[in-house]
Amino acid sequence: MKILLKKGRILDPSSGLDFVGDLLIEDGNIRGVERDIELSEKNITMLDCQGKLIFPGLVDMHVHLREPGEEWKEDIESGTRAALYGGVLRVACMPNTKPVNDSPEVTSYILKRAKEKAWVTVYPISAITKGQEGKELSEFGRLKKAGAIAVSDDGKWVANSALMKRALLYAKNFDLPVISHCEDPFLSFKGQINEGKISAKLGLKGIPSSAETIAVIRDLLLAKETETSVHLAHLSVKENIPFLKWAKEEGIPFTAETCPHYFTLTEKEVEGYNTLAKVNPPLRTEEDIYAIKNALKEGYIEVIASDHAPHSPLEKEVEFELASFGMLGLQFLLPLSFNLVREGVLSELKLLEYMITNPSKILRVTPPSFKEGALAEVIVFDPEEEWKVTEEIIQSKSKNTPLLGKTLKGKVKMIILQKTIYRADT
Ligand SMILES: [Zn+2]
Ligand SMILES: [Zn+2]
Known part of the structure; x- marks a missing residue:
């Protein structure tokens, strides 16, 4: 069974390929990429990709699939369907489920459910501490054996520095990546949105940028002292950047991540008490967006x-103070991130590096690529097509996004995952 994609712009960050040409898939594997592949046989599925980009599936190392325990919000089936439609063919899911993924039993359960019904590859991330309570380390060796790809207490920062230091050393033993949700809980206590003029105007308690930057600095110092890399999740404030720069210059092992909403949306979205824009860390200011883009450009932040x-x-349809933090992301990741290319912040290949090869490297997995023999994980993307965000288009069970009703540019048209062609176009 052969699938031939014709005349698309082929981009593969693993090998630095960027040219207009053809991609051949045979029996679910990449067979070749060339300027022109002519086949005389019959029984070939030909896909015209003129004007489109063809690249390997994205690897999203930070998602919440809500299973087990909160399946009314999302489950592994619906969350991975949203991923598929978003061009994300591998997801790493955070452990703040119910129960918390802090045991081999929960890790195995997630993998079993994924095997039964996931549309894309699922990598479970287990908790750093039992119950994510920040008191006692979970058993990293047993978790890794059960299939944990990394450890994180995402949603919470491990505020006890001595415990975090031990976690880094312990994780190093098992070659497990450590992902930190950088937020000093004392500074952010009861905080709702970014601390500033808007929080004062709305009468909501603010979350200061120091809550994030203090956590970032501590984690960098511990990474230095333990000589163990730490991955800093969802960075949102400009105050971090000089410290990231310093850490790079010092040779401290770390990687940093941001999310599209932190380089797209500002705190203004919460005006009118819009709970759909309530997220943690909170949406910040224009200056923060500018600084985050610059950090991406300079490579201080290298994962999206x-x-x-x-x-x-x-x-979400409750009083602002009672509403949960968080917004959907999987189907908006690519169109919003592609604005970075349009604005000249990153090249197409660099952007894909941030969304395919860098997260793969951190998670110690072979990235999706167009190398001969690799599994076919292929996205066909139209960078020009505009589409409106509606509840019908959203594949997740939940519809919580401040982007509802807005028009985005850039659309995933087709996904080829092994032998199956999905048309995301309807
Ligand atoms: Zn998260
Ligand atoms: Zn987090």
Whole structure:
């Protein structure tokens, strides 16, 4: 069974390929990429890709699939369907489920459910501490054996520095990546949105940028002292950047991530008490967006993830203070990130590096690529097509996004995953 994609712009960050040509898939594997592949046989599925980009599936290292325990918001089936439609063919899911993924049993359960019904590859991330309570480390060796790809207490920062230091050393033993949700809980206590003029105007308690930057600095210092890399999740404030620069110059092992909403949306979205724009860390200011883009350009931040966080109306159609933090991300990751290319912040290949090869490297997996023999994980993307965000288009069970009704540019047209062609176009 052969699938031939014709005349698309082929981009593969693993090999640095960027040219207009053809891609051949045979029996679910990449067979070749060339300027012109002519086949005389019959029984070939030909796909015209003129004007489109063809690249390997994205790897989103930060999503919340809500299973087990909160399946009314999302489950592994619906969350991975949203991923597929978003061009994300591998997701790493955070452990703040119910129960928390802090045991081999929960890790295995997630993998079993994924095997039964996931549309894309699922990598479970297990908790750093038992119950994500920040008191006692979970058993990294047993978790890794069960299939944990990394550890994180995402949603919470491991505020006890001695415990975090031990976690880094312990993780190093098992070659497990450590992902930190950088937020000093004392500074952000009861905070709702970014601390500033808008929080004062709305009468909502603010979350200061220092809550994030203090956590970032501590984590960098611990990474230095333990000589163990730390991955800093969803960075949102400009104050981090000089410290990231310093850490790079010092040779401290770390990687940093941001999400499309932190370089697209500002705190103004919450005006009118819009709970759909309530997210943690909170949406910040124009200056922060500028600084985050610059950090991406300079390579201080080198991963873009969605932090896909579904919530149902039960958690969102309530008073602002009672609403849960988080917004959907999987189907908007690519169109919003592509604005970075349009604005000249990153080249297409660099952007894909941030969404395919860099997260793969951090998670210690072979990235999706167009190398001969690789599994076919292929996205066909139209960078020009505009589409409106509607509830019908959203594949997640939940519809919580401040982008509802807005028009985005750039659309995933087709996904070829092994032997199956999905048309995301309807
Ligand atoms: Zn987080
Ligand atoms: Zn998260």
